[in-house]
Amino acid sequence: MRVHQLINCLCKRSCMFLPLDNTMATQPAKQLCTQHHHVSKMFRPSYVLPKGMRQDGVACKSQRLMMENGLIRPAGPGTFHLLPLAQRALEKLIKVVDLEMRRVGSHKIAMPSLTSSALWKESGRWDMMGAELFKLKDRHKTELCLGPTHEEAVTDIIAAEGILSHKRLPIKLYQITTKFRDEPRPRFGLLRGREFIMKDLYTFDSSEATARDTYNMVCQAYTRLFRRLQLDFIKVVGDTGSIGGSLSHEYHLPAQTGEDELFQCDKCGLGANAETTEGARPVCPERLDETACPMRLRSGIEVGHAFLLGTKYSQVFKAYFADSAGNKQLTEMGCYGLGVTRILAAAIEVLSSEDEISWPQIIAPYQVYIIPPKGKSKEEAAIPLAEALCNDITDSFSHLQEELLLDDRDHLTIGRRVTDAKKLGYPYIVVLGKRALEDKPLYELHDAQQGTTEYVSKTELLEILGSITVL
Amino acid sequence: MRVHQLINCLCKRSCMFLPLDNTMATQPAKQLCTQHHHVSKMFRPSYVLPKGMRQDGVACKSQRLMMENGLIRPAGPGTFHLLPLAQRALEKLIKVVDLEMRRVGSHKIAMPSLTSSALWKESGRWDMMGAELFKLKDRHKTELCLGPTHEEAVTDIIAAEGILSHKRLPIKLYQITTKFRDEPRPRFGLLRGREFIMKDLYTFDSSEATARDTYNMVCQAYTRLFRRLQLDFIKVVGDTGSIGGSLSHEYHLPAQTGEDELFQCDKCGLGANAETTEGARPVCPERLDETACPMRLRSGIEVGHAFLLGTKYSQVFKAYFADSAGNKQLTEMGCYGLGVTRILAAAIEVLSSEDEISWPQIIAPYQVYIIPPKGKSKEEAAIPLAEALCNDITDSFSHLQEELLLDDRDHLTIGRRVTDAKKLGYPYIVVLGKRALEDKPLYELHDAQQGTTEYVSKTELLEILGSITVL
Numbered sequence A, B: 001m002r003v004h005q006l007i008n009c010l011c012k013r014s015c016m017f018l019p020l021d022n023t024m025a026t027q028p029a030k031q032l033c034t035q036h037h038h039v040s041k042m043f044r045p046s047y048v049l050p051k052g053m054r055q056d057g058v059a060c061k062s063q064r065l066m067m068e069n070g071l072i073r074p075a076g077p078g079t080f081h082l083l084p085l086a087q088r089a090l091e092k093l094i095k096v097v098d099l100e101m102r103r104v105g106s107h108k109i110a111m112p113s114l115t116s117s118a119l120w121k122e123s124g125r126w127d128m129m130g131a132e133l134f135k136l137k138d139r140h141k142t143e144l145c146l147g148p149t150h151e152e153a154v155t156d157i158i159a160a161e162g163i164l165s166h167k168r169l170p171i172k173l174y175q176i177t178t179k180f181r182d183e184p185r186p187r188f189g190l191l192r193g194r195e196f197i198m199k200d201l202y203t204f205d206s207s208e209a210t211a212r213d214t215y216n217m218v219c220q221a222y223t224r225l226f227r228r229l230q231l232d233f234i235k236v237v238g239d240t241g242s243i244g245g246s247l248s249h250e251y252h253l254p255a256q257t258g259e260d261e262l263f264q265c266d267k268c269g270l271g272a273n274a275e276t277t278e279g280a281r282p283v284c285p286e287r288l289d290e291t292a293c294p295m296r297l298r299s300g301i302e303v304g305h306a307f308l309l310g311t312k313y314s315q316v317f318k319a320y321f322a323d324s325a326g327n328k329q330l331t332e333m334g335c336y337g338l339g340v341t342r343i344l345a346a347a348i349e350v351l352s353s354e355d356e357i358s359w360p361q362i363i364a365p366y367q368v369y370i371i372p373p374k375g376k377s378k379e380e381a382a383i384p385l386a387e388a389l390c391n392d393i394t395d396s397f398s399h400l401q402e403e404l405l406l407d408d409r410d411h412l413t414i415g416r417r418v419t420d421a422k423k424l425g426y427p428y429i430v431v432l433g434k435r436a437l438e439d440k441p442l443y444e445l446h447d448a449q450q451g452t453t454e455y456v457s458k459t460e461l462l463e464i465l466g467s468i469t470v471l
Helices: A061-068 A084-103 A117-123 A151-159 A208-228 A312-317 A340-351 A380-396 A414-424 A458-466 B061-068 B084-103 B117-123 B151-159 B208-228 B312-317 B340-351 B380-396 B414-424 B458-466
Strands: A072-076 A079-082 A114-116 A135-137 A143-146 A171-180 A195-205 A234-237 A247-254 A260-265 A271-273 A295-310 A320-322 A328-330 A332-339 A368-371 A404-406 A428-431 A443-447 A452-456 B072-076 B079-082 B114-116 B135-137 B143-146 B171-180 B195-205 B234-237 B247-254 B260-265 B271-273 B295-310 B320-322 B328-330 B332-339 B368-371 B404-406 B428-431 B443-447 B452-456
Touching: A061 A072, A061 A340, A072 B114, A079 A084, A084 A171, A084 A195, A084 A208, A084 A340, A114 A117, A114 B072, A117 A143, A117 A151, A117 A312, A135 B135, A151 A171, A151 A195, A151 A312, A151 A332, A171 B171, A195 A208, A195 A340, A208 A234, A208 A247, A208 A295, A208 A332, A234 A260, A234 A295, A247 A260, A247 A340, A271 A295, A295 A312, A295 A340, A312 A332, A332 A340, A368 A380, A368 A414, A380 A404, A380 A458, A414 A428, A414 A443, A428 A458, A443 A458, A452 A458, B061 B072, B061 B340, B079 B084, B084 B171, B084 B195, B084 B208, B084 B340, B114 B117, B117 B143, B117 B151, B117 B312, B151 B171, B151 B195, B151 B312, B151 B332, B195 B208, B195 B340, B208 B247, B208 B295, B208 B332, B234 B260, B234 B295, B247 B260, B247 B340, B271 B295, B295 B312, B295 B340, B312 B332, B332 B340, B368 B380, B368 B414, B380 B404, B380 B458, B414 B428, B414 B443, B428 B458, B443 B458, B452 B458
Parallel strands: A234 A271, A368 A404, A368 A428, B234 B271, B368 B404, B368 B428
Antiparallel strands: A072 A079, A114 A143, A135 A143, A171 A195, A195 A332, A234 A247, A247 A295, A260 A271, A260 A295, A295 A332, A320 A328, A428 A443, A443 A452, B072 B079, B114 B143, B135 B143, B171 B195, B195 B332, B234 B247, B247 B295, B260 B271, B260 B295, B295 B332, B320 B328, B428 B443, B443 B452
């Protein structure tokens, strides 16, 4: 039997610090599990977008802000490196998506990117997708593609189960994985790349009616998701495109950069993608009298999609179930996508100004940014107070342990670092200036969401920071 | 200014439940954020390994156990679907790796899989890797490869910074992403696939001495990691292979299935990969007298690798820094891999029996498995107590909220479900049998790590479960 002693780190947070020696130590560790994060140690290279790219319509605001502030870096046409701050925001966004996917009762899986050509030939999409599908051959000359979506693969998994009992339905499986699409014209940074992260959920129901219930449940989850992210969105009737199916809605973030044209009713908010209206200005689906409810043309960035697929794929791959009378029937499918890296960039696109990034609060890379005074300044005695403040915050609120960023670049003025922090859009910026040295120390607190700056005592500061929501 | 009201769910855990209507609700939500996880809703298809595959040396124990128990499913040669239980374990394993990578002060990034051929031609590995490199062409006939590792890409990122100040070093960047390698003979499930998840850390130092400090620090992190996972490992001097460099160690889990032959000293534990010894039985590096310290031949599964790369890549890609005297110098690099999906399978391979999976406790898909009595049995009055027990556990220990799995298949006997739960290797199995209905209810608790079964009161049960470590 294995006996391994786990001992806690000095930080008293359940970090499960383990000593390096082989002894079964019973005394507390003498080392901290982690230190606070320091700006001087961040890797945040600035990349200036070549002039003219924006005028040429290949770059946009979010792309420029993300490059200039060291969030992303171009790797090749339509591919980007996600640097540490973007990676942190992305992982937080994935947690939000996971939460909503759990709430609709779906389970997370991961299907490989390397996909057999046979599956795609069976569904007919090998040819239909054309040049958008990245195709390759392995060492045995076997044809493969890099999956841009996984209807074929997931239906094949379900079909392999044989005839399912109706009691096992609905089955809801999703993944959050890298997808590939050979875009004819990759542009706008993460908004239209050739390699991106997508959440794709696939559902299998026993009737069209229950498939519609599932459809509505997922649409509600999307509504909650965008509300959690504080993002206004437009839900429109969508095109079923190459995926196929009988009913489809798209979720768009309204933005000038958006590549989709949408008709939206000014009154009820409902709308349609202009692709689906064959050029005509449509009537609001809620009203019969066009003049009474004018549809406005807007631009949107498509960030989500819901499809009721019917039996299109279950028929091809023979995904059957037995109903309560024992009759063999085809499962009714749905598929539901969210462009995860696209949402990351689109949120920056719609929330930010030309100069400063603004994040949906819960996905900001760090929640609290702490700026001690400049070295060799009159206030330099407050420098050690910053590290102490970090400890006080994490001692009181363990959920903020990984959320503090200390700007230790004390060769820079406070003003220079506040400007930098605002560019990056951290929700809370705390400055320790000369008032931090008063008998009753006061901290300068910038609240990005409220747009306010105020001086607060440590008690007040802790109360405010303690209420930060971290997923 | 946007104002969004977040309200808490009835579960009182900080799940940030949001109501669906548009009102800024101030009353508590009327809906629970999530429900407990139920076995009847799990997607866990069993796939029986065709007979003969194991004799043919293409399948192994972990692969069979993972397939039969619905953890993975073959997708194509060397590719697998990760089903919900495997995905959960994988995400936990990634958390452990993240924690140790943070502790060495490294930052997480993500580099794309689609990699320009130019970079690989510059380093000379385009040809050197031969058929193992998946190559493809995009719609413009541009040559790309699917990155099996990212020395070229990461060095290019650093070099693009121009001449770095020595104060910015060391720089330590890692990623946990899907990698591709066209193995000539994919086999053993996740142990040797063509698409897998790897952690790769790249470090840039200002001297060979500091690069060695970094090297030792990462090796210590690997030691802690395997200790957290309760896995015995052998660290051996390794082959520098196609990656190149001056110093290398490999981490192996000793296993008969292992494809590597290792010489290990029985006394001090040090060893070498037989590949590096040119057929000769080596002398223990700690002793001069061979007879005094015999080296034993063992088989191992390679799960980690550390390389001191020197300036091999920084020279090719011109990754320079300026030393304190202002002189331009090449950065000293290291690279450090961990086969993440491989560790998942290897852990099962070395810990499990032929019939039952055994997990490193902290990565088990669920920590606690709860079995109520069979429906229409004498004990059926205890069925509702199971759901109540789940609530009691999560009310007391919020960190167990996502760790409970309730086996609601009440058409099955308790015995049948205990057998099933043991096959899956859940660390704690709690059975509500007839003694749960006594005046002082007793719960049957199976502890997989201790190998014990005992009857405990609810207070005792909560005390034991409360001490479960969850990352």
